[in-house]
Amino acid sequence: MNNSDTLDKLRSLKLFGMFHAFKTNLETGKFSDLTADQLLAELVEAEHEDRMNRKISRLTEAAKFRYKASIEQINFHKDRNIERTQIMRLAECGFVDKHENVLITGPTGIGKSYIASALGHQACALEYRVLYYSAPKLFTKLKQAKADNSFVKEMMKIERCEMLILDDFGLHPLDAQSRAMLMEIVEDRHEKNSLVITSQLPVSAWFDMIGDKTIADAVLDRIVHNAHRIEAVGESMRKTRQKREEENIYA
Secondary structure (H helix, E strand, C coil): CHHHHHHHHHHCCCCCCHHHHHHHHHCCCCCCCCCCHHHHHHHHHHHHHHHHHHHHHHHHHHHCCCCCCCHHHHHCCEEEECCHHHHHHHHHCCCHHHCEEEECCCCCCCCCCHHHHHHHHHHCCCCCEEEEHHHHHHHHHHHHHHCCCCCCHHHHHHHHCCEEEEEEECCHHHHHHHHHHHHHHHHHHHCCCCCEEEEECHHHHHHHHHCCHHHHHHHHHHHHHCEEEEECCCHHHHHHHHHHHHHHHHH
């Protein structure tokens, strides 16, 4: 069998990591000094890395993040009340293994969604299944699913993910149907999988926002007591960015 046949078979078997590594070796002689077992180890490592990268890409694409965010790009300025140590610890995703929650609150534009998305991207890189939703859009989507009989399918998809990000929670008071859906989501995830919630409202205001005493008690009991809290403060990052741009224009 010649090298061309070997490449064709690697590609037909979908061993793309091995294919590209072996092809590179033929073109550059990169592995020419390796023994047979060393060459095999390099090819297997290339295949493993390729599969891992493709899996992470699939997980990231499936999550449907609002931002392409990274932990390294988070602004840890002391005036924002965002502790680097806490974020770096959360980025290890131990809270996902422990089925704990993260609640990120603060004024509009402070970077809550970015932090949540950064944690989500990190979780995907560590091979966790993540879903990102704007909370108002999720409830609208689930109401539509009720109408077309796809509600159970949508809820199963949410239940299977290991980290669910609910962004912009509490922008509007919840109606009865949204409350019931929230309760079902929270109950399905309690001590099984993690929630990351962002909100402009402080946690102390969520009870009134949910709007029904019984459901509010049940929801908050399940999401607050085992939660890590990030309470960001300060001026909107968008306004700060705009000011800097205007200062540069008129400087």
